[in-house]
Amino acid sequence: MKTLTKILLLVVLFAGLTSLAIAESDTTQSTVTITFSEIAEIAASGNPGTLTIVAPTTPGDLPADQSDASTTMAWTSNVAAGQTRKITGSLASLFDGIDLYATITAASGKGTSAGELKFTAAATDYNFVTGIGNCNTSGETITFRASVTAMVAPYTSAKVVTWTLTEDAL
Amino acid sequence: MCYGGICWAISITATGNWSETIDASDLTAGAGSNLIDTCQSAADAVSIDIAATSGNWGLDVKKITSNWHNNLHLHIRRTSDGTGSGTISGGDSYQEVTDIDQSFFSGNGDRSNVNIQLKLTGVSIQVPPDVYTATVYYTVSDQ
Numbered sequence: 001m002k003t004l005t006k007i008l009l010l011v012v013l014f015a016g017l018t019s020l021a022i023a024e025s026d027t028t029q030s031t032v033t034i035t036f037s038e039i040a041e042i043a044a045s046g047n048p049g050t051l052t053i054v055a056p057t058t059p060g061d062l063p064a065d066q067s068d069a070s071t072t073m074a075w076t077s078n079v080a081a082g083q084t085r086k087i088t089g090s091l092a093s094l095f096d097g098i099d100l101y102a103t104i105t106a107a108s109g110k111g112t113s114a115g116e117l118k119f120t121a122a123a124t125d126y127n128f129v130t131g132i133g134n135c136n137t138s139g140e141t142i143t144f145r146a147s148v149t150a151m152v153a154p155y156t157s158a159k160v161v162t163w164t165l166t167e168d169a170l
Numbered sequence: 171m172c173y174g175g176i177c178w179a180i181s182i183t184a185t186g187n188w189s190e191t192i193d194a195s196d197l198t199a200g201a202g203s204n205l206i207d208t209c210q211s212a213a214d215a216v217s218i219d220i221a222a223t224s225g226n227w228g229l230d231v232k233k234i235t236s237n238w239h240n241n242l243h244l245h246i247r248r249t250s251d252g253t254g255s256g257t258i259s260g261g262d263s264y265q266e267v268t269d270i271d272q273s274f275f276s277g278n279g280d281r282s283n284v285n286i287q288l289k290l291t292g293v294s295i296q297v298p299p300d301v302y303t304a305t306v307y308y309t310v311s312d313q
Contacts, residue, residue, distance in 0.1 A: 025311035028184040030216045032233075032244060032288060032306060037193035038299040043201035074202025076194075078295050134296050138202030 040085060042075040042165040044142065051146040053098070067145045073104050074138035075165050084168040087111070087129040091119035092160040097152035101145040102161065104128045110137040116145070119161075130168060180223050182310040186216040188288050196293070208291045213249040216286035218308060223256065226278050226313040230271035233304040241292040244304055248275050252284035264289055267306060276313070 048068040056063050077085050089102055099118055106113040111132035119126065188211040197203045220227065233244055248261035256279020265272070288306075 024180065025309055026179060026181045027307055027309040028182045028218075029305050029307050030184045030286075031187040032290075032304045033187070033189040034242070034290060034302045035189070035191045036297050036299045036302070037191060039194045039197070039205075039295065041194055041197065041201035074200075076197055076201055076203060076295055078297070078299055080300070081298055134298060136197075136202055136204050136295050 036078070038080075039076055039078045040165045041077075042073070042087065042163060044163055045072045045074075047071070048142070048144050051144065053146065053148055062151070063148045065145055065147045067143060069141050069143040071142045072138065073140045073142050073163065074136075075110075075132065075140075076136040077132050077165060078134045079132075079167075084130070085111075085132040085165055086127050086168045087132070088125035088164045088166060089117070089119070089128050090123055090125050090162045090164070092162070093122045094119065095146070095157060095159065096155065097148060097150040099147045099149055100159070101147065102128065103141075103143040103145075105141045106132075107137055107140065110135045110140070116143075125164070128163075132165070132168075180227060180310055180312055181221050182229070182308055183219045183221075184216050184286075184308055185219075186214070186286075188215045190290065192293060192297075204295050205293050207293055208289060209293060210289035211287055213287045214285040215288055216306075218252070218284040218286060219282045220254075220277070220284070220310050221280045221282075223278070223280050224312060226276065227310050228276040228313050229261075229274045230309045230311070231267055231274040231306060232269060232271045232309075233267045233306050234269065235302070235304045237300065238302050238304060239292075239297045239300075241294060241297055242302060243291045244306070245289040245291065246274065246306070247287050247289075248284060249287045250283070250285040252281040254281040255279045256281055258284065267304075271307075271309060274308070 048071050051066040053063045101116050101118050103116040106129045111129040117126045196205050244267045245264040247264045258277035261275030
């Protein structure tokens with residue numbers, strides 16, 4: 001009987017009010033999640049021109065060095081805080097009697113060029129650009145230089161240079 | 171909404187979230203290029219229901235971020251009127267969602283399935299790889 005009394009009392013209480021607002025506002029939510037993946041993209045514009053070794057102008061000299069700067073490199077990289085990337089180059093196999101050198105330029109803020117490096121050993125990575133952070137760049141010049149070290153029988157040979165954008169050692 | 175002098179509280183429900191992954195496929199022109207500056211959700215990424223209204227109401231929006239990058243800016247707009255007995259107006263152009271409540275749109279009476287679209291600007295390769303999260307709060311108030 002006591003319970004019934006309380007219920008009736010509440011009904012009377014509500015009925016006696018002209019207006020009863022429980023709340024004037026309400027809030028809900030949704031979530032936005034944006035995932036930035038790691039990006040490491042690199043591309044060379046193509047193959048350099050043929051480096052043709054010609055006879056020296058002065059008998060007794062070795063043939064002069066030959067260079068090509070007709071190709072460019074582009075890269076886009078983002079890395080986690082505190083990390084950087086580098087561009088390595090590797091020559092699949094060495095030329096007979098010729099040392100091959102290469103240079104990749106790096107504009108300000110796009111990494112640090114190591115300058116000209118020699119492919120001393122075959123299938124070995126050399127660090128041409130280091131300290132690449134969150135950046136993108138294109139049109140960075142690749143320069144190849146062929147330097148004759150010893151006279152060998154004339155030949156024509158194509159070698160593959162592989163450029164890789166990879167993590168710098170921490 | 172009132173019956174016999176008793177008013178129910180105005181209520182709002184949001185259904186849906188937006189998840190987006192930015193990767194190499196979002197580069198504008200492959201290696202050497204930057205990321206697209208802007209990405210946006212589907213037009214109906216979030217659907218909002220507003221019920222138990224007692225007349226005019228206004229909806230405010232804000233965001234609270236748990237991990238965010240200063241380059242990123244979140245924008246929001248209403249892409250549909252929804253359905254219902256009431257009316258709705260405003261909010262159909264993108265506006266930036268900030269960390270404080272700002273008026274989004276307003277109306278009168280109950281509305282259901284009001285579609286919301288979100289847009290992110292400031293996307294670039296300068297933003298380090300990570301997962302960035304913002305909780306968007308929608309607050310409806312009697313006016």
